Amino acid sequence: MLDVTLLGTGGMVPLPGRFLTSLMARWGGKAVLVDCGEGTQVAIRAAGLGFKHIGALCLTHFHADHIAGLPGLLLSIGNAGRTEPLKIIGPRYVGQVVDCLRVIAPQLPFAVEYLEIEGDNSAFALGDLTISAQLVEHRIPCYAYRLDLRRQPKFDVDKARRLNIPVEYWSVLQKGEPVALNGRKIAPSAVLGEPRRGIRLCYATDLRPADSLVEFVRRADLFICEGMYGDPGMLEKAMGYRHCLFSEAAEMAKRAEARELWLTHFSPSMPTPEDYHGVAAAIFPNVFVGKKDATLRFMD
Amino acid sequence: MLDVTLLGTGGMVPLPGRFLTSLMARWGGKAVLVDCGEGTQVAIRAAGLGFKHIGALCLTHFHADHIAGLPGLLLSIGNAGRTEPLKIIGPRYVGQVVDCLRVIAPQLPFAVEYLEIEGDNSAFALGDLTISAQLVEHRIPCYAYRLDLRRQPKFDVDKARRLNIPVEYWSVLQKGEPVALNGRKIAPSAVLGEPRRGIRLCYATDLRPADSLVEFVRRADLFICEGMYGDPGMLEKAMGYRHCLFSEAAEMAKRAEARELWLTHFSPSMPTPEDYHGVAAAIFPNVFVGKKDATLRFMD
Numbered sequence: 115m116l117d118v119t120l121l122g123t124g125g126m127v128p129l130p131g132r133f134l135t136s137l138m139a140r141w142g143g144k145a146v147l148v149d150c151g152e153g154t155q156v157a158i159r160a161a162g163l164g165f166k167h168i169g170a171l172c173l174t175h176f177h178a179d180h181i182a183g184l185p186g187l188l189l190s191i192g193n194a195g196r197t198e199p200l201k202i203i204g205p206r207y208v209g210q211v212v213d214c215l216r217v218i219a220p221q222l223p224f225a226v227e228y229l230e231i232e233g234d235n236s237a238f239a240l241g242d243l244t245i246s247a248q249l250v251e252h253r254i255p256c257y258a259y260r261l262d263l264r265r266q267p268k269f270d271v272d273k274a275r276r277l278n279i280p281v282e283y284w285s286v287l288q289k290g291e292p293v294a295l296n297g298r299k300i301a302p303s304a305v306l307g308e309p310r311r312g313i314r315l316c317y318a319t320d321l322r323p324a325d326s327l328v329e330f331v332r333r334a335d336l337f338i339c340e341g342m343y344g345d346p347g348m349l350e351k352a353m354g355y356r357h358c359l360f361s362e363a364a365e366m367a368k369r370a371e372a373r374e375l376w377l378t379h380f381s382p383s384m385p386t387p388e389d390y391h392g393v394a395a396a397i398f399p400n401v402f403v404g405k406k407d408a409t410l411r412f413m414d
Numbered sequence: 415m416l417d418v419t420l421l422g423t424g425g426m427v428p429l430p431g432r433f434l435t436s437l438m439a440r441w442g443g444k445a446v447l448v449d450c451g452e453g454t455q456v457a458i459r460a461a462g463l464g465f466k467h468i469g470a471l472c473l474t475h476f477h478a479d480h481i482a483g484l485p486g487l488l489l490s491i492g493n494a495g496r497t498e499p500l501k502i503i504g505p506r507y508v509g510q511v512v513d514c515l516r517v518i519a520p521q522l523p524f525a526v527e528y529l530e531i532e533g534d535n536s537a538f539a540l541g542d543l544t545i546s547a548q549l550v551e552h553r554i555p556c557y558a559y560r561l562d563l564r565r566q567p568k569f570d571v572d573k574a575r576r577l578n579i580p581v582e583y584w585s586v587l588q589k590g591e592p593v594a595l596n597g598r599k600i601a602p603s604a605v606l607g608e609p610r611r612g613i614r615l616c617y618a619t620d621l622r623p624a625d626s627l628v629e630f631v632r633r634a635d636l637f638i639c640e641g642m643y644g645d646p647g648m649l650e651k652a653m654g655y656r657h658c659l660f661s662e663a664a665e666m667a668k669r670a671e672a673r674e675l676w677l678t679h680f681s682p683s684m685p686t687p688e689d690y691h692g693v694a695a696a697i698f699p700n701v702f703v704g705k706k707d708a709t710l711r712f713m714d
Contacts (some may be wrong), residue, residue, distance in 0.1 A: 127489075128458065128462040155427070156429065176517075182485050182486050185478050186428070193427070211518070214514040214515070215514070312549055
């Protein structure tokens with residue numbers, strides 16, 4: 115139903131063997147990309163994912179390690195045959211910044227629609243997905259993103275069979291619409307189960323911990339959060355550069371009652387971030403030290 | 415004395431395992447980079463080369479696969495501690511184009527000096543190196559580059575010893591300056607050998623063959639030339655996109671009496687360009703199908 119792939123785990127600069135932090139979420143033939151540093155298009159190819167169905171690109175902020183790959187990405191999306199419009203969501207002035215970068219990608223076979231986040235938070239609808247943004251504390255304006263995908267109640271096949279509903283009507287009922295059958299009106303509730311909570315993903319990087327972020331992440335199925343440094347001794351540096359320790363990300367995941375935490379955006383000074391898994395796991399056990407192409411699939 | 419490294423061999427888009435075409439030449443603690451597509455800074459790191467001493471960046475043209483890596487490169491040069499000015503040489507409007515891309519790299523610890531190529535060809539001095547540019551035929555204005563490094567005549571140690579010249583004066587004489595020694599004036603010619611030709615490198619990509627390019631490359635020690643396609647059957651496509659076949663690059667190397675030819679800028683549709691080595695070698699035997707980090711060292 116939805117899968118989410120971490121395309122890279124690096125922060126600051128792209129390194130041999132470590133792509134910059136970026137995320138792709140795919141569902142129902144559509145895709146959203148969050149952040150696009152230098153080399154993200156290579157990471158997409160390396161992961162075996164496509165370009166054509168990327169319908170929205172969310173930018174956390176305008177530091178180069180999160181946006182420098184944008185012109186190349188747009189060209190690759192065009193080369194893949196996209197003609198439908200592409201939304202680019204980002205902080206204030208996103209249109210002006212991207213237009214500057216497009217000096218080397220001026221002609222595209224699709225329209226680009228810019229959506230500016232207003233104030234501290236905004237939400238944007240993309241079919242059955244809602245993309246929300248929340249201001250975080252960094253050196254320049256920067257936003258965390260939350261993707262909420264609505265889920266229909268489960269369809270009860272046994273009930274539908276017992277009610278002698280022909281298979282060709284099942285998808286109509288599944289979409290929540292009633293069906294008239296030989297004078298008999300069948301309501302969706304006759305074959306659908308209980309309402310279900312949606313799927314909630316959060317992606318937050320380049321930030322200091324904050325209560326507002328914890329609330330934003332509340333009960334996420336997956337919280338992908340920066341962990342610039344694993345070593346607790348790096349706190350002063352993290353505070354200076356407005357970044358997080360592993361332990362701080364874990365603390366937020368715990369307070370937000372997230373189901374799972376993935377750490378990413380590792381400092382180039384930290385060649386083996388998995389060494390610090392224990393530091394985070396002591397606070398929030400269901401933590402994974404991010405690796406390229408890590409994918410979580412929500413099956414239904 | 416001078417070494418030249420091919421940082422990548424790809425054309426059009428960066429691929430997993432194939433960096434975009436770019437070249438670094440290093441001599442006497444200085445370095446020049448030619449072209450900087452997305453990922454070139456990663457290729458520089460992967461090659462174990464540094465950023466700080468890059469004093470000039472030459473851009474062939476403004477297609478993304480030759481320039482999209484520029485903001486990230488500038489930031490990495492800054493992070494490496496450079497404070498001396500950096501020259502960026504390129505086609506008309508190079509300053510405007512780079513200034514647009516610098517929307518995400520506005521603050522650098524060094525000055526950037528833009529040098530626009532005027533008309534069909536220009537030459538720029540960079541200490542003992544002369545950088546020349548020559549217009550080639552592509553879909554947008556595009557230039558080939560030639561690097562000519564002057565070489566001093568060889569220093570004859572035996573002669574210097576026979577003339578009882580103290581070692582501390584040797585470097586003065588080697589630089590071509592006379593020395594006064596106990597009332598005796600010693601001319602550089604007393605210890606220096608015959609004048610020597612310099613080292614000549616040419617880098618030409620994104621072009622159709624042309625007589626003017628053959629003359630520009632004349633007797634180069636190393637001619638690095640695009641070979642977008644190896645298969646002779648791709649001629650029509652090559653002509654349409656204004657690119658070259660392996661055989662056409664080899665023909666130019668032969669006519670120019672180059673010493674050695676390296677092919678690069680391979681189409682993503684050609685996964686094993688070395689399969690076509692024979693096509694080029696039949697015309698110009700001293701041809702090498704480029705590989706990342708291929709390096710040629712001129713020792714003295």
